[in-house]
Amino acid sequence: MAEATLREEALPGTGGVPQGLRDFAGDWASDQEVFKGVHWGKAMMWIFLLSDTFIFSCFLTSYMTMRSSVTVPWPNPSEVFALTIGGQSIPLILIAIMTFVLISSSGTMALAVNYGYRRNRKVTAALMVATALLGATFVGMQAFEWSKLILYEGVRPWGNPMGAAQFGASFFMITGFHGCHVTAGVIMLLILASKVLRGDYDRSGDYSAVEIGGLYWHFVDLVWVFIFAFFYLW
């Protein structure tokens, strides 16, 4: 720490930044590594995911507050999200399929990270494209679910024919924000996969980008675990 400060002071007037600020930045960044041996990008991704955890938790907590303070019955998710397949109404089936699709995408992503560290360029890229396709399938099913609710069931953010008015607002906010994350993840995966295929990470010798991208993708799956439990199964 002292060395860094000395080095900073030894530099004669570089730029217009006051010395005090220079020292401040130097003290906070003087080669002090808290997360030893952890790729900086991975540490930053984890911190971003931590902040995202708080955002989703705020949504879920406000949903809990709304749901447990309404005096009219909450629409039964088991019935609202039922699908009629072959003349039989199966409760929550679309959501169950979406859950399995997202878990499978997490599985292929985990394999992609593993093959990345083995420097298997083609298999890594293929697995990442498979992950992106599963993610796109998930978003597609969500679009189907949304349009069904909006067009046929008459669910609006300010009300719905089935019960508590707050249902629509919480549903669109929570699943919409999650769907945006999945969509962003699909785009990220496709960009990363094309970089893998192009050999960018073979040249730099560092496949960490695949793992860091994977962290984001697993997080999206993780959030869905909580949404599935609290929104659909409550």
Next chain:
Amino acid sequence: MNHTPVHDVSHQAALTPVHNVGQQHPLGIYFKVWGLLFVLSGLSYSVDYFHVQGFVRWALIITFMLLKAGLIVAIFMHMAWERLALIYAILVPPIALGTLVYLMSIESNYTFWTRILFFDAGS
């Protein structure tokens, strides 16, 4: 900063005492977790399908949810093999959310009874 080979070796080294299976069959652990996540999701879906209600429903749903979340974070996100400094930095702050949930449940309880007393009594 570290480079991939170093990182990979540290992973493998840390793997040995904890999961011998993971080291012998590096891909196997992912397939196992994948399978477990399917089973746990299937179980939580069946809780709804068979209309389990009341305390049992909540206990089962929360248990399956936490198991799934734990598997994803520990194995898929490799948290089990990270350094303690990172694990604590990421996993301890969310505990604070418990306070928020607790306060909001008190608040919603208050709102609920206020609504019962002042809105529904007249109608």
